[in-house]
Amino acid sequence: MNIKKLAFLFGILFLAQLTAAAEPARTAGQVDFGSLLAEMLDRSQIAEFPEPAFVCKQASSYNRVSVKSGEPTWYATGDCSQFIRCEKVADRREWVMMDVDGPGAIVRWWATQYKYDGTIRIYLDGSDKPVVVGKANQVIGGAEGGIATAPLCAMRARGCNLYLPIPFSKHCKITYDGLNMQETKKFADNIYYNINYIQYPKNTNVKTFTKNDLKTHAKLLKKVQSELLTPETNGLTAKQKIKGAKIVLKPGENITRDVSGGGAICRIGVKISADDIQQAMRSTVIKGVFDDKQRIWAPVGGFFGSGPGLNPFKSWWRQVDKNGMMSCRWPMPFKKTASISIVNYGKTAVTVELGDISVADWKWTPRTMYFNSSWRGDDHIAVFGNDYIKGEEWNYARIRGRGVYVGDTMAVFNRPKRCRQGPWWGEGDEKIYVDGELFPSHFGTGTEDYFGYAWGTHAPFDAPFHAQPIGRANRGVGHTTNTRSRVLDKIPFTKSLKFDMELMHWQSNTTIDYASTTYWYAADKTTGNGQTSPQRVRRKVGKPSEEVPYRK
Numbered sequence: 001m002n003i004k005k006l007a008f009l010f011g012i013l014f015l016a017q018l019t020a021a022a023e024p025a026r027t028a029g030q031v032d033f034g035s036l037l038a039e040m041l042d043r044s045q046i047a048e049f050p051e052p053a054f055v056c057k058q059a060s061s062y063n064r065v066s067v068k069s070g071e072p073t074w075y076a077t078g079d080c081s082q083f084i085r086c087e088k089v090a091d092r093r094e095w096v097m098m099d100v101d102g103p104g105a106i107v108r109w110w111a112t113q114y115k116y117d118g119t120i121r122i123y124l125d126g127s128d129k130p131v132v133v134g135k136a137n138q139v140i141g142g143a144e145g146g147i148a149t150a151p152l153c154a155m156r157a158r159g160c161n162l163y164l165p166i167p168f169s170k171h172c173k174i175t176y177d178g179l180n181m182q183e184t185k186k187f188a189d190n191i192y193y194n195i196n197y198i199q200y201p202k203n204t205n206v207k208t209f210t211k212n213d214l215k216t217h218a219k220l221l222k223k224v225q226s227e228l229l230t231p232e233t234n235g236l237t238a239k240q241k242i243k244g245a246k247i248v249l250k251p252g253e254n255i256t257r258d259v260s261g262g263g264a265i266c267r268i269g270v271k272i273s274a275d276d277i278q279q280a281m282r283s284t285v286i287k288g289v290f291d292d293k294q295r296i297w298a299p300v301g302g303f304f305g306s307g308p309g310l311n312p313f314k315s316w317w318r319q320v321d322k323n324g325m326m327s328c329r330w331p332m333p334f335k336k337t338a339s340i341s342i343v344n345y346g347k348t349a350v351t352v353e354l355g356d357i358s359v360a361d362w363k364w365t366p367r368t369m370y371f372n373s374s375w376r377g378d379d380h381i382a383v384f385g386n387d388y389i390k391g392e393e394w395n396y397a398r399i400r401g402r403g404v405y406v407g408d409t410m411a412v413f414n415r416p417k418r419c420r421q422g423p424w425w426g427e428g429d430e431k432i433y434v435d436g437e438l439f440p441s442h443f444g445t446g447t448e449d450y451f452g453y454a455w456g457t458h459a460p461f462d463a464p465f466h467a468q469p470i471g472r473a474n475r476g477v478g479h480t481t482n483t484r485s486r487v488l489d490k491i492p493f494t495k496s497l498k499f500d501m502e503l504m505h506w507q508s509n510t511t512i513d514y515a516s517t518t519y520w521y522a523a524d525k526t527t528g529n530g531q532t533s534p535q536r537v538r539r540k541v542g543k544p545s546e547e548v549p550y551r552k
């Protein structure tokens with residue numbers, strides 16, 4: 001072998017060593033901080049049933065008097081500063097917020113306070129030394145001195161949000177050592193929190209998080225932080241594009257594009273133009289048929305996260321541009337055939353611009369699932385302010401079979417009366433039941449908390465996994481749209497999933513219009529309870545100027 005060839009081989013070996021040093025070594029089959037970060041950017045994993053299979057649950061500050069459906073306390077509010085127990089540690093008391101066995105990971109954490117006092121500590125695997133210590137706005141809200149920055153850790157519309165994964169092998173305990181409002185009776189001493197966590201099977205190899213992981217995986221962390229803010233640069237590679245068109249649809253007409261040969265639709269773009277854009281976004285419906293079964297039926301406003309009207313925002317899975325183009329990047333696998341239709345169920349013509357539909361290759365596995373999106377809506381719903389015995393719940397979805405729940409969009413039209421109590425409509429908690437649970441494994445603290453903001457703030461915001469494109473209903477008569485999507489905090493189910501949201505208003509004798517669009521992946525024979533009624537979507541969308549009398 002000559003000198004040049006020998007030098008060339010040594011060069012290759014040297015570069016290989018540099019590459020290995022740049023990417024931390026990972027044991028085969030191991031779940032760790034780096035693997036969870038990488039999963040956030042993997043567009044295809046969302047359509048595969050998790051392996052290893054895990055369960056997703058929630059620890060929260062919901063009022064502990066809510067024990068059983070049907071009892072007077074089931075709809076109780078006061079969902080703050082509620083803890084598991086109190087522990088004496090050195091010269092202080094620590095209130096336990098969460099205490100769960102591993103292996104598992106914290107995957108989404110929301111919290112808010114009137115004032116950011118008190119210290120949060122995260123203890124892992126039984127250690128008496130916390131791996132994370134700080135004020136809530138540091139640990140969860142991205143303030144200086146915290147463990148991460150935006151977009152994985154940020155304050156949005158007065159709500160602290162942490163999406164940085166924190167894996168643990170054996171155990172996780174989270175505590176708070178501030179004043180407890182339940183003791184002091186001072187509202188300023190509150191803390192509200194929702195912590196989504198996942199638990200793996202007992203034999204799963206999970207590497208427990210340490211502060212050093214932030215340095216070890218700094219390059220990957222920086223990539224995740226950047227790409228989550230530029231979703232248009234991260235997507236499945238399109239192997240073919242089905243040409244779209246711009247067309248005027250008269251009432252009852254549709255535009256349809258068919259795909260054959262198998263694969264996964266990986267991008268859909270739609271733009272709607274109409275004299276009454278609010279109504280058109282409700283009365284124009286997107287339908288999706290995959291392998292001869294309809295699996296998508298929803299108003300385009302709900303499906304793309306805008307709600308009634310054109311309300312721009314950008315998130316990881318969906319986006320609404322200021323020019324009106326709406327995009328969806330959920331992967332939608334199919335074995336043989338697929339079709340996407342836009343149908344005008346309204347009473348007047350609309351102009352529809354259906355962009356080219358991108359289709360990627362897809363290797364179907366036993367874990368591959370079909371994408372589903374369903375819608376449910378009703379109007380002039382009577383709500384009962386300050387009378388929690390008369391509380392009620394709005395059902396987002398009732399699904400039977402095997403699948404994974406991955407997000408939702410809520411649209412409300414509020415008709416409050418002017419009074420001292422204010423117009424807030426979203427006091428109600430989410431309750432999510434998995435596989436026939438009698439008590440929900442997700443019991444929240446308020447509608448805005450579920451969607452990642454706080455105190456009924458009306459300011460629009462957007463982020464990779466949650467957004468409020470419009471919030472006018474939060475301060476008076478008008479529309480609010482909230483949307484949330486899931487990646488690490490997705491909810492697998494093997495038999496069933498039921499999602500209810502309490503309808504809690506501050507005023508009595510008031511009505512609201514309420515609609516929910518849900519997104520979920522499921523096995524072929526899994527079914528949901530979405531509405532597919534043209535009459536429902538034709539109903540007149542509320543206008544800020546309207547005055548509608550109370551109707552029982």
